Amino acid sequence: MAVGQRAVVPRGGQVLAETDAKTTTAHRWLPVFGAVLGAAVFLVVRGSLTDDGYITLAYARNLAVHGEWGLIPGSPANSATSPLNVLLLAALTLVTRLSGGPHPVVALGILTVLCGAALGWAWLRLGRALALPAAAGVLGVALVLLNPFVLSAIGLEVLLIPAVLLVLTVFAVEGRPALFGVTAGLTVLTRLDLVLFVVVIAVSAPAIRRRLPRVVGVAVLTAAPWFVVSWVAFGSFVPDTLVIKQLQAGLFAPWTYSTGPVMYYVGWPVTVLVSFVPALLGVVALAGWAAARFGVRWPEFPALGPVAALAGGGILYYVAYSFLGVGPFHWYYVAPLTAASAFAVAAFGAWAGQAREHPALRGAPPAVALGLVGVLVLAGAAVDAAQGVPWKSPVIFGNWASAPDYARVGTELGARLGGASVASPGEIGTLAYYCECAILDEFSDRGRAVALVEQRIATANPLMSLALRVNYHWLDRSAAPRKPDYRLVYGTGPATGPDSWQVRSAAKGVGHFTLTREP
Secondary structure (H helix, E strand, C coil), X not given: CCCCCEEXXXXXXXXXXXXXXXXXXXXXXXXXXXXXXXXXXXXXXXXXXXXXXXXXXXXXXXXXXXXXXXXXXXXXXCCCCCHHHHHHHHHHHHHHHHHCCCCHHHHHHHHHHHHHHHHHHHHHHHHHHHCCCHHHHHXXXXXXXXXXXXXXXXXXXXXXXXXXXXXXXXXXXXXXXXXXXXXHHHHHHHCHHHHHHHHHHHHHCHHHHCCHHHHHHHHHHHHHHHHHHHXXXXXXXXXXXXXXXXXXXXXXXXXXXXXXXXXXXXXXXXXXXXXXXXXXXXXXXXXXXXXXXXXXXXXXXXXXXHHHHHHXXXXXXXXXXXXXXXXXXXXXXXXXXXXXXXXXXXXHHHHHHHCCCCHHHCCCHHHHXXXXXXXXXXXXXXXXXXXXXXXXXXXXXXXXCCHHHHHHHHHHHHHHHCCCEEECCCCCHHHHHHHCCEEECCCCCHHHHHHHHHHHHHHCCHHXXXXXHHHCCCCCCCCCCCCCCEEEEEEECCCCCCCEEEEEECCCEEEEEEEEECC
């Protein structure tokens, strides 16, 4: 043990390190640091939210105001990928009504701050448990909140994912089965596919493994009520977005999820490097940890097991998504990126913290490793700042119009329609949020989703087809697509003629939307 530290044994039998007064004080500021940084980055990105982010905000407002689960009022749907994200945003939207709301965007800002604070709290606990320097916690928080891939998808569950995964890891390290179970339930409510992380992290922690029935029971009690309601009332256990995104994968051909990073590198090489290199360092650190753990067997390193499992879960997640047949949407990379990056920070921090105890670890390498992570954090911040402050568009962006242009079109469209319905042009989130009208596509009209479900079941491999049949066992297949009164169509170039709105996108340049009457 280093001078100023003493070993203590918490519940679960894990050996923790109690840091000296100076280090403890530094760790205590991490939740505040996370909250402040979360607030700062939200002020930078709030005017540039992506179209998919506004899908979540529209769901949250509809739930808070109308008590309905759907993208548009009066049209039940199940296309929200993250139930927990919508539920939290809806609850915070209800709170904002006290100030004359509802204000879902304000609710998103509050949730961003809370996620930043949760990340800071998790690094505080990991710092104490693993005797990490306070700088490791600062880097761990900043790697998430300054990652351009993360910030380019604010509004989706991209901050909730690393927050719940890191808190889950904390309870595994500390050996707290009940709290681990609750957090495991919240993790699968954040995204069902995160169950991969839950399983791997649970297996990695002896205190959790020994109480696995209790952990599973608590997790089921936490998550099952929502999934039962979703399966029976909404007709699907897994949201429709899985089918929708699988069918949209062809839009990226020849690129797939596994080759997506190369695709993004072609357009945004520096952004990809500062976003992905920390995760690659985490993979390298994982290999080094495994060699040290199962070879040299230094006594302090086994405590890193659940954090190593977090990185291992990220690798499995990447492999699983490569086989799911979904496209390389940039927010799908957030879970493996943030998980592997977190292990890089924890491993390098543990290396630096234990360097004084083992002659083989002494020297410059630990400081150099943490310094390299710090350089990557600063590089990420530079990429973010290069977009301008505040952002006019995200770094990674492919929508047909900027958020302000979509807001203008949506507001004017709602007034123009006068209660009539309209078929969406292919991007629906921001338009639906500001139009507050019956704008129809597979995300808002369950009848259209039913047709896609049947198509996917018919074309999927036997195993996937069986899984989809089970998932949609209670689906009301009698639902027919709603016939729109109008259609909104996107075209390139300036707007001409009546019922036409000119827009601009950092990705597509000048374009326009035209409203046409359906026959």
